[in-house]
Amino acid sequence: MCGIIGYTGQMDALKVLLNGLEQLEYRGYDSAGIALLSSSSDRLLVKKAGPVATLKETCQTLDVESHCGIGHTRWATHGGVNDVNAHPHVAGKVTLIHNGIIENYHNLIERFGFQDSLVSETDTEVAAKLFDYYYHGDPVEAIRKTIRELTGAYAFCILFEDIPDQIFCVRNVSPMVAAHIDGSSFVASDVTAIIPYTNRYFVIPEYQIVTLRQDGISVEDLEGNPREPEMLEVSWNVEAAKKNGFPHYMLKEIHEQPEALRNTILPRLRDGLPDFEEDGIPDDLFRNCDKVAIVACGTAMYAGMVGKALMEPLLKIPVSVNIASEYRYESPLIDEHTLVIVISQSGETIDTLAALRLSRKYGAKVLSIVNVKGSTIARESDYVFYTHAGPEIAVASTKAYMVQLASLYLIGCRMAMVRGNFDREEASQFISRLSASVPAVEKVLAKKDKIKTAASLLAKAQDAFFVGRGLDYAFSLEGSLKLKEISYIHAEAYAAGELKHGTIALIEEHTPVIAVATQDHIYGKTLSNVREVRARGAFVILITKCGAEVPEDVCDLHFSVPVTYDQFTVFPVAVILQLLAYYTSDMKGLNVDKPRNLAKSVTVE
Numbered sequence: 364m365c366g367i368i369g370y371t372g373q374m375d376a377l378k379v380l381l382n383g384l385e386q387l388e389y390r391g392y393d394s395a396g397i398a399l400l401s402s403s404s405d406r407l408l409v410k411k412a413g414p415v416a417t418l419k420e421t422c423q424t425l426d427v428e429s430h431c432g433i434g435h436t437r438w439a440t441h442g443g444v445n446d447v448n449a450h451p452h453v454a455g456k457v458t459l460i461h462n463g464i465i466e467n468y469h470n471l472i473e474r475f476g477f478q479d480s481l482v483s484e485t486d487t488e489v490a491a492k493l494f495d496y497y498y499h500g501d502p503v504e505a506i507r508k509t510i511r512e513l514t515g516a517y518a519f520c521i522l523f524e525d526i527p528d529q530i531f532c533v534r535n536v537s538p539m540v541a542a543h544i545d546g547s548s549f550v551a552s553d554v555t556a557i558i559p560y561t562n563r564y565f566v567i568p569e570y571q572i573v574t575l576r577q578d579g580i581s582v583e584d585l586e587g588n589p590r591e592p593e594m595l596e597v598s599w600n601v602e603a604a605k606k607n608g609f610p611h612y613m614l615k616e617i618h619e620q621p622e623a624l625r626n627t628i629l630p631r632l633r634d635g636l637p638d639f640e641e642d643g644i645p646d647d648l649f650r651n652c653d654k655v656a657i658v659a660c661g662t663a664m665y666a667g668m669v670g671k672a673l674m675e676p677l678l679k680i681p682v683s684v685n686i687a688s689e690y691r692y693e694s695p696l697i698d699e700h701t702l703v704i705v706i707s708q709s710g711e712t713i714d715t716l717a718a719l720r721l722s723r724k725y726g727a728k729v730l731s732i733v734n735v736k737g738s739t740i741a742r743e744s745d746y747v748f749y750t751h752a753g754p755e756i757a758v759a760s761t762k763a764y765m766v767q768l769a770s771l772y773l774i775g776c777r778m779a780m781v782r783g784n785f786d787r788e789e790a791s792q793f794i795s796r797l798s799a800s801v802p803a804v805e806k807v808l809a810k811k812d813k814i815k816t817a818a819s820l821l822a823k824a825q826d827a828f829f830v831g832r833g834l835d836y837a838f839s840l841e842g843s844l845k846l847k848e849i850s851y852i853h854a855e856a857y858a859a860g861e862l863k864h865g866t867i868a869l870i871e872e873h874t875p876v877i878a879v880a881t882q883d884h885i886y887g888k889t890l891s892n893v894r895e896v897r898a899r900g901a902f903v904i905l906i907t908k909c910g911a912e913v914p915e916d917v918c919d920l921h922f923s924v925p926v927t928y929d930q931f932t933v934f935p936v937a938v939i940l941q942l943l944a945y946y947t948s949d950m951k952g953l954n955v956d957k958p959r960n961l962a963k964s965v966t967v968e
């Protein structure tokens with residue numbers, strides 16, 4: 364969480380920083396700030412509670428010439444949302460911005476006697492104090508000494524007042540990338556802030572000290588040895604990260620799903636069968652495991668729930684789905700025969716990363732499904748299966764979920780082939796059905812009006828319930844998360860048969876119930892549960908496969924998805940549920956792309 368950017372070079376630093384902060388705002392939008400240095404004037408600091416737009420407005424009146432500065436957009440962890448707690452923080456000659464959490468900051472305050480001089484409630488200011496404490500003219504030495512004292516995750520960009528044209532950076536866990544082109548050096552939390560200038564960048568290695576100058580960037584380890592970081596290239600351009608005429612990123616990203624699916628599926632097909640040779644994923648990985656543990660957070664974890672419902676009956680081995688924030692503190696029953704599948708759009712979610720590290724400690728092999736190339740999770744996994752969704756900017760995940768599903772289907776199919784659960788013909792049939800999901804998604808996108816009608820009814824609700832059985836339950840979990848996170852309507856998903864064990868007490872006249880019933884073998888059972896809530900006044904929106912027999916008195920609104928095979932209904936169903944959440948939020952006049960209290964990349968525990 365939190366977005367950080369630093370710039371030194373020939374351009375107007377203020378402009379670069381404000382533009383960069385706009386790109387990074389999805390990482391946090393509680394407050395924003397900048398600090399600028401120049402050799403001819405004093406350090407300039409502007410920080411404001413509220414979004415980047417507020418900071419931008421404040422900066423309009425500034426008359427400043429600076430070519431070196433840092434900027435920050437905050438997702439509050441320590442200390443409330445106000446101007447004082449906003450970054451950058453200043454201590455003596457030091458000005459810095461931080462993404463992460465310094466866990467031992469209380470202890471540091473006491474040990475170094477900072478109690479009386481702190482002005483904010485943040486852990487970051489304590490770090491600033493410590494850097495200043497150790498700074499006697501040698502920035503690298505001060506950084507080395509300071510980070511030895513710190514426990515926790517951090518990405519720091521530091522300015523030293525008497526070195527007005529250089530930026531110093533160091534990180535542990537929290538992400539940070541850097542790039543240099545034509546007299547300009549950049550550092551940022553991720554490449555979205557840098558791609559307007561260059562698509563070549565490097566990930567700052569942990570515990571290495573990076574110095575940005577106008578004429579280049581140097582990297583050294585803690586012993587002072589120069590290091591050559593590995594250069595990476597982003598394959599998408601600045602246009603991909605814009606709204607392209609859509610009112611919100613979320614709507615644009617929902618519409619990008621057919622393309623994202625094609626980009627993720629097609630390059631992995633050879634003769635109509637899944638083949639991961641180009642990904643460097645060997646079949647032995649699938650052959651030699653006796654169970655699968657899927658680990659992820661939020662939407663990615665719900666993709667994992669679909670993966671389990673698909674894979675377990677197909678592969679006939681145990682498949683578990685684990686919430687990364689829990690798993691990381693458990694003693695999981697995994698060993699060298701376990702395939703751990705880690706799923707993460709950003710590749711930076713700290714709980715997922717910790718779960719990955721734990722899994723490897725237990726000897727398990729980790730295959731990660733990741734969208735962001737070169738991210739920490741990708742780099743630390745044994746094998747990576749990249750999804751090709753392109754940049755996902757809206758905080759609520761849509762296209763990343765879609766391609767995570769497709770990846771799990773491809774992996775499930777390849778595993779089934781390798782393990783003898785599928786012969787070639789069965790695998791080829793499975794892949795044709797998976798490929799047919801793409802036009803099914805397109806068809807749903809072409810018929811949005813009815814979804815808008817449903818959303819107008821949902822927008823008035825306080826609570827909503829999503830129900831389904833089997834795979835349908837797994838889709839419902841994601842549907843309810845989508846609705847609650849962007850529309851602020853309390854939404855819960857239940858296995859349909861579980862309602863009458865308590866939750867049905869919450870059903871009143873007009874309570875919306877979204878029932879997903881796309882699985883033939885349990886269709887009748889789900890319809891019975893739907894009747895039970897309808898009898899108690901619920902307003903029922905029913906989603907079935909096309910051709911399903913839907914009795915007239917069973918629902919108030921009915922959607923059908925153009926898919927024949929039960930295993931593949933998730934793709935179009937997901938689009939209906941995403942659009943339902945999107946239009947509900949939009950009709951309520953909410954900030955669809957940046958819902959309150961959230962951030963895109965969760966890099967703190």
Ligand code: F6R
Nearest residue numbers: 661662663707708709712759760
């Ligand atoms: C919800 C959402 C989150 C993320 C979760 C994991 O719409 O986007 O629940 O899925 O924070 O993030 P990643 O996939 O980046 O690890």
